[in-house]
Amino acid sequence: MGEIEIVLKDALAPGMTRLEGYRAHGGYRALEKAIAMGPKEVQDEVTRSGLRGRGGAGFPTGRKWSFLPNDGRERWLVCNADEGEPGTFKDRYIIEKKPFMLIEGITIAAFAVGAHNAAIYCRGEFLEGIELLEAAIAEARSAGLLGKNILGSGFDLDLWVYRGAGAYICGEESALLESLEGKRGMPRLKPPFPAVAGVYGLPTVVNNVETLATVVAIIEGGAEWYASMGTERSPGTRVFSISGQVRRPGNHEFELGTPLSELIAAAGGLGEGRTLKAVIPGGGSAPILTPDQSDLPMDFESLAKVGSMAGSGGVIVLDDTTCMVRTSLRLLQFFAHESCGKCTPCREGTEWLRKILVRVETGHGREEDLGLLEDVSNNINGNTLCALGDASVGVLLSTLRAFADEYRAHITGGGCPLAPVASMSAAAAGPA
Amino acid sequence: MTADFEAEARALRERYPRGTTALIPILHLWQGKEGYVSQEGIERTARVMELPPAYVESVLTFYTLFRREPTGRYRIQVCKNLSCMLQGADETIAHLARRLGIEPGETTPDGLVTLEAVECLAACDEAPAAQVNFRWCPRLTPEAADRLIDALAQGDAEVVRRYG
Ligand SMILES: Cc1cc2nc3c(=O)[nH]c(=O)nc-3n(C[C@H](O)[C@H](O)[C@H](O)COP(=O)(O)O)c2cc1C
Ligand code: SF4
Ligand code: FES
Numbered sequence: 001m002g003e004i005e006i007v008l009k010d011a012l013a014p015g016m017t018r019l020e021g022y023r024a025h026g027g028y029r030a031l032e033k034a035i036a037m038g039p040k041e042v043q044d045e046v047t048r049s050g051l052r053g054r055g056g057a058g059f060p061t062g063r064k065w066s067f068l069p070n071d072g073r074e075r076w077l078v079c080n081a082d083e084g085e086p087g088t089f090k091d092r093y094i095i096e097k098k099p100f101m102l103i104e105g106i107t108i109a110a111f112a113v114g115a116h117n118a119a120i121y122c123r124g125e126f127l128e129g130i131e132l133l134e135a136a137i138a139e140a141r142s143a144g145l146l147g148k149n150i151l152g153s154g155f156d157l158d159l160w161v162y163r164g165a166g167a168y169i170c171g172e173e174s175a176l177l178e179s180l181e182g183k184r185g186m187p188r189l190k191p192p193f194p195a196v197a198g199v200y201g202l203p204t205v206v207n208n209v210e211t212l213a214t215v216v217a218i219i220e221g222g223a224e225w226y227a228s229m230g231t232e233r234s235p236g237t238r239v240f241s242i243s244g245q246v247r248r249p250g251n252h253e254f255e256l257g258t259p260l261s262e263l264i265a266a267a268g269g270l271g272e273g274r275t276l277k278a279v280i281p282g283g284g285s286a287p288i289l290t291p292d293q294s295d296l297p298m299d300f301e302s303l304a305k306v307g308s309m310a311g312s313g314g315v316i317v318l319d320d321t322t323c324m325v326r327t328s329l330r331l332l333q334f335f336a337h338e339s340c341g342k343c344t345p346c347r348e349g350t351e352w353l354r355k356i357l358v359r360v361e362t363g364h365g366r367e368e369d370l371g372l373l374e375d376v377s378n379n380i381n382g383n384t385l386c387a388l389g390d391a392s393v394g395v396l397l398s399t400l401r402a403f404a405d406e407y408r409a410h411i412t413g414g415g416c417p418l419a420p421v422a423s424m425s426a427a428a429a430g431p432a
Numbered sequence: 433m434t435a436d437f438e439a440e441a442r443a444l445r446e447r448y449p450r451g452t453t454a455l456i457p458i459l460h461l462w463q464g465k466e467g468y469v470s471q472e473g474i475e476r477t478a479r480v481m482e483l484p485p486a487y488v489e490s491v492l493t494f495y496t497l498f499r500r501e502p503t504g505r506y507r508i509q510v511c512k513n514l515s516c517m518l519q520g521a522d523e524t525i526a527h528l529a530r531r532l533g534i535e536p537g538e539t540t541p542d543g544l545v546t547l548e549a550v551e552c553l554a555a556c557d558e559a560p561a562a563q564v565n566f567r568w569c570p571r572l573t574p575e576a577a578d579r580l581i582d583a584l585a586q587g588d589a590e591v592v593r594r595y596g
Contacts, residue, residue: 086513086552124460124497125509125553127566160447165456165495168551182452184494200450243515243556250557284514284552314556316515330514334551340494 001258001297003266004229006217006237007210008253011097017132019139022100028145030220034108035153037219042112046215048223050235055080055171055208056283056312056387058234058300061215065113067195068203076204077110077118078180078194079212082164082171084123086284086334087314090239091209093251095122095129098213099136103159105212107146108219110157113205117158121176124165133161168338172386173206175340186340187386210239210313230256234299234310242267244317245274256299260289263298263315274319278402282311284331285391287398288318307398323418324403325410328396329357335392346389349380353396360407363415370407374400437465441480452491455481459492467507468499496550504539504546506584506595509563510572512549515556520573524560525549527574531581544584564595 005011015021022028034042047062068075079102083091094102102120110118122130137159140146148156162180164170170179174188177199198204214236218226227235234256240263243249247268254263260279270276278288281298287308289296296302300310318327336350353376356369377393377400384390400407409417441458448454458480462473469477469492478485492498499507510528512521525536528547532540536549555561558570569580583591 083554084552087515087556088552089554089556092554123554124495125563125566128568162453163457163460164497165460166497167495179456180453181450182455182491184491241556243559244518249515249559280514316518316556318518322518326517327514330512330517334513337551 001255002262003252003254003258004237005253006221007094007098007101007213007239008251011093016098017096017100017136019100019136019143019145022098026220027100028104030216031104031107031111031145032151034111034219035151035155039112039114042108042219045223046112046218049218049226050223050233051211051214051218051226052234052300053208054210054214054238054313055173056085056285058310061207061211064195064207065109065205067193068113068205069196071203074117074202075113075115076199076202077106077113077115078173078177078199078204078206079106079118079120079209080171080173080176080206081120081122081126081129081209082168082176083126083209083312084168084171085312085314086331087241087243087280087316088283088312089241089243090251090313092126092129093241094209094213094239095126096132099129099132100140101213101216102209103133103136103140103146105215106159107140107150107157108215109205109207109212110159111150111153111155115205116156118160119180119199120159120161121170121180122161122163123170124163127163130161130163137161167340168334169340169386169388172388175386176206177204184340186342187388189385231297231299231301233301238313240298240313240315242315242317244280244315245271245319245322246317247271254298257297257302259295260298260315261294264294264317267317270317270319274321276317277320277322278318278324278327278399280314280316280318280395282309283314284316284334285309285387285394286311287394288402290402308394321418323361323416324399324406325357325361326416326418328399329354329361331395332357332392335388339388339392343383343385343389345380346384346392349376349389350392352376353380353393357396360410361416363410363413365411367411369411370400370404373407437462437476438480441477445480452481452483455483455488455491456495459488459498463498467503467505468501470500499546502539502543504544506544506564507546507548507566508569508580509548509550509553511551511553511555511559511561513552513556515552516559516561519559521560524562524572524574524577528577528581531578545581567595569595 052058170185175185179185194204332354341347445454539546562569562572
């Protein structure tokens with residue numbers, strides 16, 4: 001277990017954003033190999049590697065690809081580059097540092113599933129990444145690596161980049177497809193799943209940026225090599241985005257199953273004289289871990305077993321100077337703002353939770369508010385159309401449990417014991 | 433300013449021929465020229481897309497990057513989400529609001545700056561993270577924010593090239 005760079009390998013090498021530089025570091029060997037193997041072999045290889053999606057849910061990639069119906073309809077591959085989960089910044093890094101690795105991964109995946117059309121849905125703020133990707137796609141096309149008859153294989157792939165326009169919910173795959181069709185980005189009722197009726201109603205695979213980049217390494221190094229890393233059910237490596245109250249925030253790639261403490265150490269550890277208070281291990285949607293869980297292996301099963309989740313790989317570290325009520329409030333403001341409004345528990349519930357948290361944090365909390373927070377949360381959890389509902393209460397419910405005393409102190413003490421109310425700007429508090 | 437709009441918008445429609453996929457790119461195109469999407473922008477987009485203006489508006493208003501109000505030459509977006517909050521984003525936002533004399537969401541009377549407090553920008557390692565006209569502007573502490581505003585106000589060539 002430890003830090004190993006596969007996806008991040010040579011990310012900072014000079015010239016990596018140009019085709020020549022990428023090829024000088026072994027780029028496009030995997031695509032050549034994939035073409036020699038043929039689509040079925042490539043798909044089998046990815047299945048045997050045990051790769052699980054890096055977008056949030058950890059669904060096995062090979063299995064997802066196998067769900068496409070064999071009914072002769074045109075197929076699509078859509079890359080999810082809408083990265084907006086609080087505390088996550090790995091996909092942007094991959095796009096900006098290794099755009100060709102993503103494009104090569106998309107080409108291999110499209111070849112494996114027989115898709116002749118692919119799109120990269122980038123969040124609208126990634127303008128610099130979009131420009132890089134568009135330049136890279138143009139270069140790849142003129143080198144015969146995209147477009148008609150790729151590398152003389154007879155395989156055609158048209159790939160374009162789509163710029164989103166600001167909406168966290170468009171990271172949810174069915175909302176993303178709605179948005180890609182030029183509509184309001186609201187999640188669809190499932191089933192049917194995208195594999196059966198995706199973009200334009202056609203069979204569609206949606207995969208995350210890191211998932212697709214990892215496919216390149218798997219084809220190049222082989223399934224056995226890849227599965228020899230990580231744990232049995234969470235094979236390989238993943239890129240963790242480590243931020244918050246650490247000395248050197250950044251992206252670090254570790255074998256899955258590496259203890260949390262090693263991740264924190266890689267990010268420079270905590271500040272002078274600070275102690276660990278809590279960690280959000282999988283982006284702002286993931287229930288917190290407490291300091292006694294510092295040695296927890298960071299893989300899909302271990303995190304699920306303790307009631308949290310591996311999520312997006314965004315690890316947010318909180319030290320003893322940080323208020324847990326304010327932390328929950330900040331996230332509830334986010335979820336209330338990003339709720340698409342399609343279902344009532346999420347639309348109304350997140351706004352109520354936000355309001356109650358504002359009053360607790362600003363010293364106007366009532367005796368019954370803690371029970372109310374729990375009750376409203378439980379009415380959202382499991383009762384919504386998409387996973388944003390559950391996500392919105394992950395940190396709140398877990399901190400209500402682990403830091404009940406701190407919540408109570410806000411109510412009995414008439415305000416925040418850690419941060420004076422005055423230090424919270426109007427923008428941070430939001431309307432009461 | 434918007435003279436070439438029609439031709440460029442039609443080219444986008446050809447590039448994304450299916451469904452109404454071209455709608456969002458065309459709205460980005462308009463906003464890139466005007467800085468926001470006015471009623472005229474909605475109507476001309478609707479004409480190119482052969483859609484009712486009300487439909488265009490319903491899509492437009494779903495997305496936070498599209499602005500409906502006149503917008504400053506420099507649109508400064510400062511992240512207020514958790515990792516940035518832990519590194520002082522609230523202070524940066526409050527400082528900018530005081531210095532510019534506007535609230536987040538507003539534009540300075542001289543039309544130079546629009547200030548926005550936004551959600552996680554996927555740059556949490558560079559907290560407090562910010563963008564100016566969608567170019568990265570890392571570690572925007574209150575001091576760095578002062579330097580940025582000074583440079584923008586003076587039309588500093590390097591800063592204008594970077595964020596212009
Ligand atoms: C509210 C919400 C936001 C999401 N945001 C993202 C995102 O930004 N990027 C992403 O890849 N997946 C995101 N997902 C997960 C996607 O729905 C989907 O599972 C993923 O793109 C599949 O790719 P993978 O199998 O490669 O992981 C989100 C899910 C939800 C419910
Ligand atoms: S859970 Fe929230 S975001 Fe998801 S569909 Fe319902 S209202 Fe929309
Ligand atoms: S929390 Fe500010 S960029 Fe992610």
